[in-house]
Amino acid sequence: MRRASVENMRKALMRSNTRLLLSAVMLFQFSAMLLIAFQERPYDAQALILAAAIPAATWLVTMLFGKIWPVDRAIVILAMLLCSVGVITLSDIARAKSTPLTQAIYAAVGVGAMAFGIAFIRGLKNWKRLVVPGMVLCLLALLSPWVLGRWQYGARNWIVLVQDKLTIQPSEFMKPALILILAAGFSGRPRFLKCAPTIAFAALCCGVLLSQRDLGALLLYFLTTVLMYFAATSNWVVTLGGLGLGGAAAVIAYRAFPYVQTRVAIWKNPWIDPLESGHQIVQALIAIGSGGLFGMGLGLGRPRNIPLYHSDFIFAAIAEEFGLVLSICLLAIYVLVILRGMVVAMNARTSFHSLAAFGIVAMLGLQTMLIVGGNTKLIPLTGVTLPLVSAGGSSLVSTFLSFGILLGISSLNAEDEAKDIERMELREEVFS
């Protein structure tokens, strides 16, 4: 009986076969890029290379990561799928050939960041000690655009490394750092006083972001903090109070800042001013409408009519070319990633890891909802991008980093489960 029960447990631990999923993903990547390669006459060399490289890279990363660490392979595959949807869409619609190439290169860097993330969280033992230096680093990084950066698109949150070629958005990179710091600060269900420094830090970050007019990141930081605090402490009073404060701040912002008012007015009725202020959302809605159920077809639409089609409105561009069915499936993929991430969070052994995984998943979910809602006129535009899909080096790399942390936690969970089985064996031998 002993043998059987451990055997059964081994079976129970078995992760499902991801073969079919991986093959389907690779097939999609290959066929889409192949079709794109034939948009040009006679063919587009870069797209052909990508048609081979992307599936190969997906396969390689999945195999490699799965061999080295016991990570959740399905999450890896889905992450690579999302990233490749971004590269594919950009190859299809971008004006310059360099845009998808840059995105692919950033993706490669991102995979490296993912590996780094896994290794980092696995090696992190003394997280409590790193909290204070982490906070300092984070604030410095957030403040750096004031020193090194400049205003762009109405916000000042970029640092230029190489003129016109390489820009970094520190607020993106600080997302995983913020989550880790919050997880460390909130773990162990401390009382409100103990949480205060962490909350103050988060508030400070939000303040810096507000001064830089990065409203999207601000919203994300704020909501993630509130959610993580509530999950960690179950303190309804403070949570609702925090939400109330946030709501009040939003109303004040609406009254005080004209650009917020414009955003809300455009959201309410963009059709009034379709050429000026409402232009973005009107063109996005037109594009989504033109797509219909199955899309206009790769290369047959005119997604370049949508302003910011490569970053903020890439979802509308995808809906136009690929259609309603596929774009809803894209949303479903995000939901699945979130579900698997939640499972990872639930199975974590320490509250720190649990909260970290939860924070990553929550932020991912919030970001996706904000951008899709903005694209479809459900909520006003907030300036966040679609994770892993939108063009943007900083966002891509930092999202990969977050995924790495999540995967690292999943690998820790897997190892703990293995240890448990050993101990069960031991226990049965010892105690029976």
Next chain:
Amino acid sequence: MSDGLYEILALAARYFFAALFLLIVLRAARITLRDGRRAKKLRRWAPETGLSGELMVVEGDERAKRGMRYPVIREGVLGSGRAADVRIRHSSVRNRHARFELTEDGLLVTALEGARLLSSEGRRARKLLARDGDSFWVGKVRLMLVLIDAAGREGEIAADDGLFDAPAEATMDSPDGLFGDSDELDEDFYE
């Protein structure tokens, strides 16, 4: 390729891509459901995973009798309430009595909101560190800690002896197929 031919291909490809994506979503959903069911099965057999040791009742009465054992996980809450990770049902133990956390040096127990926590010598403490074999009082119950690993060291990377690959016929390390899982793994095996 001419424009007309490309147009036709692209139009036909729309349905193909939509179908592929649907397939991907459904497959990923099925995998997630399967994993969820397996995790439930696992929890049924081994309700307290993350086991690092046990707390044994040395002195107690009512429903916390001497000799009863409570499995201890890495981090959690000790109390009499339903939500407690170590549930000691005794009148002197509050709903949420203390927090415990496994560190490198042992089990760190922190009393919550002035709950009664006494060290082995009988001194009242807010925080105490229990090592393997140490005992302490929670309310009116005396518990002794037994750790499975000698000092509860964390961070040992268990050798992944093929625990996560599909079971081969006889051995643990069967040659992996192209996609990592052994070819023998059959879809319908676990249903």
Next chain:
Amino acid sequence: MRELRGKMRLIGTLIVCLFIGLGAWYGMTVYSQGSIWASNPYNQRSSGSTAHMGDISDRDGNLLAHTAADGTREYMPNENVRRALSQTVGDQMGMSGTGVENYYSSTLLNISGSLVDRLRSAFSGAERVGGSIQLTIDAELTSYIASAFPDGKKGAVCVINYRTGEVLSWVSMPNYDPVDLLDGRADDNVEDTAYLNRCLQGLYTPGSTFKIVTLAAALEADPNALNQRFTCSGSWDYEGGKIVCAGGAVHGELDLRTALAESCNVTFGKLAYQLGAERLRATAERFGLNENLKFGDFMIYNSAFPVSARNVGGLVWAGVGQGEVLVTPMHMAMIAGSVANGGMMMKPVLVKRIENSLGIATHTGAPSLYRQVTSASVADVITQSMYQAVRSGTASKAAIPGYTVCGKTGSAETSDDKSVATNAWFAGFVADPEHPYAVAVVVERGGAGGTVAAPIAQKALKKAIEVIG
């Protein structure tokens, strides 16, 4: 940890539910609104296609737009006729977003996106020729009205058949020449707002023509109102202000019919006051104000009736069509038509027939009821009042000997500055089932409705009877 897990499960479920809600909302919105978004005039997806654009013709078969064998687009040979039809027919550059060439470009160019069509044309080797559209518009009537419109003034005229809902004529001044846009460059000499179709997109203060709606509301609220006698002493005080009749007129004692015929502001102000904001707004909304007027063939900008009566003055002046009330000329024509049609507002139809390149009809416009905006008996009373207006009231210049013309004039104030002339309005119809024509005229800064707009309407209706029958 269990508590932590419990909370995480809670929030996780919340997030997933929100996502599912988002996905469902997104799917449903695109499914229902997607085609409406795509037919927005600012959708440039169809321009620059390689297919051969189909013909646009009027109800008598006159070719309004045609693609020659060498690919050039041709319009009517006479420039005045072209200009009169410009906003209706549209142009090659999509400057007139509501024009048929832009709004129906996918039909005209046969960009159905259908794989089967594409395959068929690829195999047969035939160049894709777009479908042809026949409109309900009458070109002769339209060019006549345009020439009858006062020079140098801006405004609009709409003529419809109120029994079938067919649009017989749209005239929007100023206009432009679509031939100028054929070379792909926007003409700088064109007057500002010439590309706008004021019939559909011009929101104006209706002035006294709105009294039709107020009268309907009064009769619905109290059928006995006909027997009431009102007294007009030239002005009436309400809390916070007063309302005066136009031109300092004093109407003395009158009944409702005469009040409409003489356009007595005092009486209608009192009516609005008695009705209250709720009832007046309810009637206005039944007539189609505050509503998304998106029809199958085209879209009209929404007419507006103020939703909240902030003060008594707003309500009283709304009763005479001033204040925040806004109406498009097309909507006003539909309102007049519904009165003529026993209270039934028909769905407006612009497209009579669509034929594909093989000559097979793929769509035929058919009359259908949009809504019963008021009861037949109320409509009857209003008709009688409007007839009295033409016979002996302010609309006498719209009379056509031998025909029963009914109408309502309006002189809408658009500014507090008394030196700015009012917008001249007229809304009316021919009460004859053989000639079921309704018309709405607005002349910006034209002056008095009775002297400026009514004659235009008379000419329009007379010509309609002549050319259409």
